[in-house]
Amino acid sequence: MFKRDALRVLLALTASLLLCPGVQAATPEVVKPVQSCSGLLATALSDIGGEGSQVLSARESVKEGVAMCVLEGRLAPAIGFRVSLPVEGWTQRYLQIGCGGLCGRIPEEVGAAEGCVPLKAGGFVIASTDMGHQGMGGEFGRDEALRIDFAHRAVHLTAVAAKKLIRAYYGRAEAYAYFTGCSDGGREALMEAQRYPEDFDGIIAGAAAMNFQVQNGLYHAWQARANTGADGQAILQAARLPLLHQAVLAQCDVLDGLQDGLLSDPRLCHFDPASxxxxxxxxxxxxxxxSAAEVDAVRKLYAGPRDPRSGERLIIGGPQYGSELAWAGVFVPRAAGQPIFSGQIALDALRNLSFERNPPESFSLADVHFDQAMLEQLMLLHPLYDATNPDLRAFAAAGGKLILWHGWADPHISPLNTLAYHEALEQFMGKQEVAAFERLYLLPGVYHCADGEGPSLVDFLTPMLAWVEQGQVPQAVLAKQAASRPRSSFGQPGALSPAVEVSPAPAKTRARPLYPYPALAALKPGADPDQAASYTAAPARFTAPTPVWSGSSLFTPYRAR
Known part of the structure; x- marks a missing residue:
């Protein structure tokens, strides 16, 4: 981690720029390049990635009105990366972004940074990686080296290489380094905090696939199997989801104190699909x-698998109440015979990544046993792929800051995973110590990494800048829902699969504040629910910890592999 030296003190004292209502951050000095973009082709990278590591191309282009030096390269054996460096206006900030699914492509979209002024102005060097392979399948897992690259090596080496290229281009190092990612990008974010605590000053981890082994090997495998009948066909199809969703809202919408079509804390809900x-x-x-079969399938989808002998939960939690519309395409097919994501990702992982030795190619979801023995098999590679270690003492000691966030209506990754990690941090390090460097935000009605029935256009980057550079602790963060409901690719696993729509887009932009967990947004009496100023922070209505499950030990300190 960069030391808070005299340069940082000087930067923190420079003129302030208003980035977001109520949030101020210093504007670091602008630095110009000291050599040409094409000159970076000669930058040696073999000391970072090994023989064959190099910059493959360098070109100047204009992205959203900002002139950039765009580099593409490879770190051995097959880590693809891209670094975009501002030709003018670099404010000494570096931002790395994560990918989604099993990666295999170099992402470009910076999510959870809606309206961030320095980002739009082109003041950041931005880098990303494909995590060591090309293509979104899991076949790369047949190579042990590529497994390690995907697990953690690629994201770290990309940071090291990008920083070397920054020094070569501008003649000086970055003053501040940030990481933001969602889904697997959230896992990558936490890998950085846990394994490489000096790489980044500020890390934003959204809907993190931190519990990677259980997430794919049990959660998604169960979701696919639970909705499959004896004839091999899906029991529940997407056309049935609006009926289910409306029934959930009819029973539980008012429990958070506001009837707005959103569940601010789905844990308050105790819906029975038998109704x-x-x-x-x-x-x-x-x-x-x-039908009775559909009711049974819905119950299984909410509940998740249990060990048949002990009755203990095998996953930390399933999709939360209020997420039903987003099930379409994930574990509920849009129509008969159409594929579902859960089945695809579970098989990709189980056939290629989940075990020390891969099973036969004929392995299918019918071969998965939902029991303690299966969980223990998956736990063998927990120290390689998972990012659930709550020991962030080195990251905190280096001055690092962490923002966790998750949509309550995420069908891909249960938000209970993120809650469990937050609780594990507090249990291991102490609440006061964790409060000095970490904040958690939970977004009502928001799907996986973006979009949803709730306001999902949010900027966590601006408050992170203010926290790292000026010590301004994040408080309320504004979330908006635009009339056009733009869809995001940030953190998404390959092709986007839109949720079932049951209501028209709002006629105007809606906004409300997000408060650090466990506080909730409460509407002031008689106020306009579409205006952020109409809300105030209220105490939590649900205070119980996340459920105990068979894999609770995964969220305790461990030796990384």
Whole structure:
């Protein structure tokens, strides 16, 4: 981690720029390049990635009105990376972004930074990597070296290489380094904090796939199996999801004190899908109720698997109430015969990544046993892939800052994972110590990394800049929902699969504040619910810790592999 030396003191005292209402951050001195973009082709990288590591191309281009020197390169054996360096206006900030799914492509979109002024002005060097392989499947896992690159090596070496290229281009190092990622990018973010605590000053981890082994080997495998009938066909299809979602809202929307179509804390809800079951004797499919088989499938999807002997949970939690519309394409097919993401990602992982020795190519989800023995098999590679270690003492000692965030309506990764990690941090390091460097935000009605029924356009980067550079601790963060509902690719696993729409987009932009967990946003009496100023922080209505499950030990300190 960069030391808080005299240069940082000078930067912190320079003129301030208003970045976001209520948040101020210093504007570091602008630095110009000292050599040409093409000159960076000669920068040696073999000392970082090994023989064959090099910059493959260098070109100047204009991105969103900002002139950039764009470099593409490779770190041995197959880590692809891209670094974009401002030709003018570099404010000595470096930002690295993570990818989604199993990666395999170099991401470009910076998410969770809606309206961040320095970012839009082109003041950052931005880098990203494909995590050591090309293509979004899991076949790379047949190579041990590529497994390690995907697990953690690629994200770290990309940071090291990008910083060397920064020094070569500008003649000086960056003053501040930041990382932001969602989904696997969130896992990468936490890998950096846990394994390489000196790489970044500020880390933003969204919907982190930190519990990688259980997430793919049990959660997604269960979601796919639970919605498959004896005939091999899906039991529940997307056309049934609006009925289910509306029933959940009818029972639970008011529990957070505001009837707005969102569940501010789904843990308050105790919905029973049996309330939707068709009457006994109903002989034909009906639009106003669910069949007994559909009710059973829904129960299994919410609950997750349990060990048949002990009855203990095998996962930390399933999709939360209020997420139903986002199930489409994930573990509920849009129509008969269409593929689902859960089945694809589970098989990719289980066939290629999850075990020390891969199973036969004929391995299918029917071969998965949802029991303690399966969990223990997956735990063998927990120290390699997972990023659940709550020992962030080195990161905190280096001055690092961490923002965790997760959408409550995420169907890909249960937000209970992020909650469990936050709780594990506090249990291991102490609440006061954790409060000095970490904040958690939970977004009502927001899906996986972006979009949803709730306000999802949010900027966590601006408050992170202010926290790192000026010591301004993050408080309320503004979240918006635009009338056009733009869709984001940030952290998304390959092709986007939009959720089922049951209501038109809002006629105007809606906004509300997000408060650091556990506080909730409460509407002032008689105020306009679409205005952020109408809300105030309120105490949590649910205070119980996340459930105990068979893998709770995964969220305790461990020796990384």
């Amino acid at each position: 939707l079951q068709c009457p006994v004797g109903a002989t034909s499919p009906r639009n106003d109720c669910l």
